[in-house]
Amino acid sequence: MHFIITDAWLAKSRAIHLSGTKLVLALVGLSFALMLCAAGLYHWVFLKGAREGWPVVGSMLRLVVKDEFEQRDRFMRENLDAMARKLGEMQAKMVQLEALGERVSGLAGVNPAEIRAVAGRGGALVEGRPLTLEELQKTLADLDELTASRADLLTVMESRLFDAKIRKMMVPTQQPVQSGNLGSSFGWRIDPFTGRSALHTGLDFQADVGTAIHSAAGGVVVTSEVHPAYGNMVEVDHGNDLVTRYAHASKLLVRKGDLIKRGQKIAEVGTTGRSTGPHLHFEVLVQGVPQDPQKFLAAGQNMPPVAQATPAGLHR
Known part of the structure; x- marks a missing residue:
C-alpha cells in the first residue's frame, strides 16, 4: 500500500510504502492506543460521576457493589456452613x-x-x-x-x-527366684542349728548356686554387705517403711544407693552365712517388723510379668 503526502501548495510530496506486516502492526498499535484512551476516559468519567453523584454512574456503581457484596456473602455463607x-x-x-x-x-x-x-x-x-x-x-x-x-x-x-x-x-509382689522350690515358710519352726523352736522370719527358695535373684519390687538399695548370719545380703527400700531382704547370696550385683527396677537381677543364689545349703532367704519388713512374704507374692500372681532389667549402668 502506498501513501503520498503533499503540502498545501503541492510543492513537496512524500511517498510512504506500507507492506502487509507493517500495516498489521500499525493497526494493532492504533487499536491498543484507542483501548488505552477509552479505558482512561471510562475510568475518569466513572470516578468523577461517583464523586459528584451522577445518577447514571451512581446506579451502575450500586449494581457493581451489590453484585460484589452478594458474591462475598455467598462465599462467606459457604465457608460458615x-x-x-x-x-x-x-x-x-x-x-x-x-x-x-x-x-x-x-x-x-x-x-x-x-x-x-x-x-x-x-x-x-x-x-x-x-x-x-x-x-x-x-x-x-x-x-x-x-x-x-x-x-x-x-x-x-x-x-x-x-x-x-x-x-x-513398689510393692514386693514378684517372685524373687523364678526356678526355685519353696522350702521353709514364714513362722515358727525347729532351728536346724540349735534344734530349738525359733521364728523363721522369711521364705526359703531352694535353688542351685548361681541362680538369678530378682528384686520383688522397685526401690533403692539401702544395704549390700556381708552379714554374720545372712551372709551376702541385699536390702531394698520400697518406700512407706517397706523393705525386702535377700540373704545367703553367692554374689551381689548391686551397691548401696542403686536404683532398682521391679524384676531386676540383684544377686545370685548361694549358701553364705548361717545356711545349710544353697537357697535364697527372702524377707519382707514393714517398719522393721517381719511380715509373711507369701501374702505379698500371692497378691502378684495375677499381675503381668515385668521385663527383667540388667544392673549395668545403674550404679550411682
Missing part, C-alpha cells in the same frame, strides 16, 4: 470423649459427677437454619473452654493412674 459441619463433628467427638472419660474416671478414683459439674455440657448446633458468625464464634469459644476443662481432668486422671501404677510397682 462448612465450618458449622466440622464443628458439629467435633462436638459429637467430644460427647464420645466425655463418655470415655467417665468410664476411665472410675479406674482413676475420680467421681464422674465431678467431671460433669466442672466441665459442663457443650450446646449442640441448631439444625434447620444457617448459623451466624457470632453464633459460630460463641460455639467455638464454648467448645474451647470444654476442651480445656477436659484436658485438665484427663491430666488429673493420668496422674492418679500413674501414681497407682508406681505404688503397685
Whole structure:
C-alpha cells in the first residue's frame, strides 16, 4: 500500500510504502492506543460521576457493589456452613470423649459427677437454619473452654493412674527366684542349728548356686554387705517403711544407693552365712517388723510379668 503526502501548495510530496506486516502492526498499535484512551476516559468519567453523584454512574456503581457484596456473602455463607459441619463433628467427638472419660474416671478414683459439674455440657448446633458468625464464634469459644476443662481432668486422671501404677510397682509382689522350690515358710519352726523352736522370719527358695535373684519390687538399695548370719545380703527400700531382704547370696550385683527396677537381677543364689545349703532367704519388713512374704507374692500372681532389667549402668 502506498501513501503520498503533499503540502498545501503541492510543492513537496512524500511517498510512504506500507507492506502487509507493517500495516498489521500499525493497526494493532492504533487499536491498543484507542483501548488505552477509552479505558482512561471510562475510568475518569466513572470516578468523577461517583464523586459528584451522577445518577447514571451512581446506579451502575450500586449494581457493581451489590453484585460484589452478594458474591462475598455467598462465599462467606459457604465457608460458615462448612465450618458449622466440622464443628458439629467435633462436638459429637467430644460427647464420645466425655463418655470415655467417665468410664476411665472410675479406674482413676475420680467421681464422674465431678467431671460433669466442672466441665459442663457443650450446646449442640441448631439444625434447620444457617448459623451466624457470632453464633459460630460463641460455639467455638464454648467448645474451647470444654476442651480445656477436659484436658485438665484427663491430666488429673493420668496422674492418679500413674501414681497407682508406681505404688503397685513398689510393692514386693514378684517372685524373687523364678526356678526355685519353696522350702521353709514364714513362722515358727525347729532351728536346724540349735534344734530349738525359733521364728523363721522369711521364705526359703531352694535353688542351685548361681541362680538369678530378682528384686520383688522397685526401690533403692539401702544395704549390700556381708552379714554374720545372712551372709551376702541385699536390702531394698520400697518406700512407706517397706523393705525386702535377700540373704545367703553367692554374689551381689548391686551397691548401696542403686536404683532398682521391679524384676531386676540383684544377686545370685548361694549358701553364705548361717545356711545349710544353697537357697535364697527372702524377707519382707514393714517398719522393721517381719511380715509373711507369701501374702505379698500371692497378691502378684495375677499381675503381668515385668521385663527383667540388667544392673549395668545403674550404679550411682
